[in-house]
Amino acid sequence: MADVDFIKEHLTSHLDFPKKGIVFLDIFPILRNPLAFETLITHLLQHITSHTIGLSPTKNVDVVVGLDARGFLIGPILALRLGAAFVPVRKAGKLPGTCISASYQKEYGVDSFEMQADAIKPGQAVVVVDDLLATGGSAHAAGELVAKQGGKTLEYLFIIELMFLKGSAALDAPVYSIVQSDD
Numbered sequence: 533m534a535d536v537d538f539i540k541e542h543l544t545s546h547l548d549f550p551k552k553g554i555v556f557l558d559i560f561p562i563l564r565n566p567l568a569f570e571t572l573i574t575h576l577l578q579h580i581t582s583h584t585i586g587l588s589p590t591k592n593v594d595v596v597v598g599l600d601a602r603g604f605l606i607g608p609i610l611a612l613r614l615g616a617a618f619v620p621v622r623k624a625g626k627l628p629g630t631c632i633s634a635s636y637q638k639e640y641g642v643d644s645f646e647m648q649a650d651a652i653k654p655g656q657a658v659v660v661v662d663d664l665l666a667t668g669g670s671a672h673a674a675g676e677l678v679a680k681q682g683g684k685t686l687e688y689l690f691i692i693e694l695m696f697l698k699g700s701a702a703l704d705a706p707v708y709s710i711v712q713s714d715d
């Protein structure tokens with residue numbers, strides 16, 4: 533698809549960042565180009581509204597959950613255009629008020645995520661968005677936080693999926709990624 537190729541052209545890779553042996557895929561060149569950024573957002577919205585299982589003409593996405601930090605660049609825009617709430621999942625210690633937490637292992641370390649305790653209401657339909665799926669640890673922890681509040685994750689959305697890490701196997705809902713990387 534032309535739009536996928538156009539998005540792909542704006543990804544760059546950085547060997548040995550942030551640690552030796554990691555090939556870091558950078559999405560920021562997409563955001564530097566307004567047409568590429570618009571293409572990305574339109575692609576994801578088109579996917580959500582026409583393919584996300586659990587949606588129908590009468591059933592909408594209630595909440596877009598975005599992961600700290602690069603999920604914050606995409607999630608709020610999707611939420612606004614869908615007429616949905618945006619809820620951040622942040623690294624531990626960054627959110628005020630009562631929070632729920634979940635810890636996770638990622639491609640290069642251990643971390644803990646938090647969500648504000650009243651952010652999602654039982655039964656709400658949720659999509660979780662981030663820039664990249666690696667081991668699935670981060671997205672799994674986010675899904676755990678959604679489930680703890682009684683939300684229903686319909687789908688996990690990413691710009692890039694590192695296929696060799698098989699992160700989608702860790703998740704409790706379908707995964708959609710625009711670009712699949714094998715190395």
Ligand SMILES: O=P(O)(O)OC[C@H]1O[C@H](OP(=O)(O)OP(=O)(O)O)[C@H](O)[C@@H]1O
Nearest residue numbers: 600601602638639665666667668669670
């Ligand atoms: O599937 P996983 O193995 O959990 O890895 C994916 C996560 O790793 C990266 O974020 P990172 O933890 O580097 O944090 P940052 O966004 O604050 O840089 C990326 O943006 C995802 O959130």
Ligand SMILES: Nc1ncnc2[nH]cnc12
Nearest residue numbers: 555556557558639664666
């Ligand atoms: N290889 C990678 N590139 C960018 N972000 C990542 N997060 C985890 N692994 C990553």
